Amino acid sequence: MEKFEFDSGIDGPALVVTGAVHGDERAGPDSIGSFLENWDRILKKGRVTFVPVVNEAARAQNTRFVDVDLNRCMGAEELGELSEHKIVPEVRALLEAHDVLLDLHSFRKGDGAFALLGPKDNSGGLEPFSHEIAETAFGASVGIKRVLHGWLGSYNCALSAFNASNGKTDDPFPALEKSVGMTEYMRNAGGYACTVECGQHEAEDCISNGVSAIEGALVGLGMIEGEIPKVEGGFDCYELYQVIIKSHEDDGLINDTIENFDVLPKGEPILKVGGKDFSLDQDGVIAMFPKASPQIGESIITLARPSKRLDNV
Numbered sequence: 001m002e003k004f005e006f007d008s009g010i011d012g013p014a015l016v017v018t019g020a021v022h023g024d025e026r027a028g029p030d031s032i033g034s035f036l037e038n039w040d041r042i043l044k045k046g047r048v049t050f051v052p053v054v055n056e057a058a059r060a061q062n063t064r065f066v067d068v069d070l071n072r073c074m075g076a077e078e079l080g081e082l083s084e085h086k087i088v089p090e091v092r093a094l095l096e097a098h099d100v101l102l103d104l105h106s107f108r109k110g111d112g113a114f115a116l117l118g119p120k121d122n123s124g125g126l127e128p129f130s131h132e133i134a135e136t137a138f139g140a141s142v143g144i145k146r147v148l149h150g151w152l153g154s155y156n157c158a159l160s161a162f163n164a165s166n167g168k169t170d171d172p173f174p175a176l177e178k179s180v181g182m183t184e185y186m187r188n189a190g191g192y193a194c195t196v197e198c199g200q201h202e203a204e205d206c207i208s209n210g211v212s213a214i215e216g217a218l219v220g221l222g223m224i225e226g227e228i229p230k231v232e233g234g235f236d237c238y239e240l241y242q243v244i245i246k247s248h249e250d251d252g253l254i255n256d257t258i259e260n261f262d263v264l265p266k267g268e269p270i271l272k273v274g275g276k277d278f279s280l281d282q283d284g285v286i287a288m289f290p291k292a293s294p295q296i297g298e299s300i301i302t303l304a305r306p307s308k309r310l311d312n313v
């Protein structure tokens, strides 16, 4: 794993910036490359490590992963011979050696960059956390207008309900098995983190979004001179509040042209769930991560509603 490390020698945050956790996403490597090419390498405090390509084997074949999604198996208890499992210990050690993570991604379909933050401060068993204020400020500093939060809690809730309907009630936190990625691991290790989905892989602004996210992160943490990128018209912040899991053969989207950030109609059936029509009882809900043909037990769509989390930053 190639690393570029810079240490000011002065006390301060330890930031790690990662790319290509998914091998087919150029946002990380290209943004980090472009940033480093133009950076004067002056750090005011702390230290920063850049890892342009985390999953080198997947990057070499330009696929999301070789065997399993690295961004879902960081919490795996048993590591086997799978390509991604072999690098998990090194990636864990990398995160544990830092306080703050900026993880850069891009996506295949749709448009519009977005950032993802973790939970609110809590002492629950799923995802205990105490850096909400710092993480919210960090998330604002990367300068991405659309910000989402609340993934793991809502996914765990849906998965628990799905398991319970199949008589499986022994595990209160089933999401931990399938859903611990880079940021979740970082929070669990005592730090905080932000994922930036910089845009569609080939979109014109994908790399510039990544570069300005890196600059904004470093400025926001007081590590370099500069200005935090401006977000025109303020943030559009949403809480992911409900994950809908396919539980019945007929379940799925009624309209499968739904894309990320589409505003969903209130009162009209948008999908089948448990064999019945499902419609929303509130305005302003957007669609996230809609899936055209999920398997039973997989999510069909995630619903997100407006959040005030970034109103006062």
Ligand SMILES: [Zn+2]
Pocket: 021, 022, 025, 105, 106
């Ligand atoms: Zn990705």
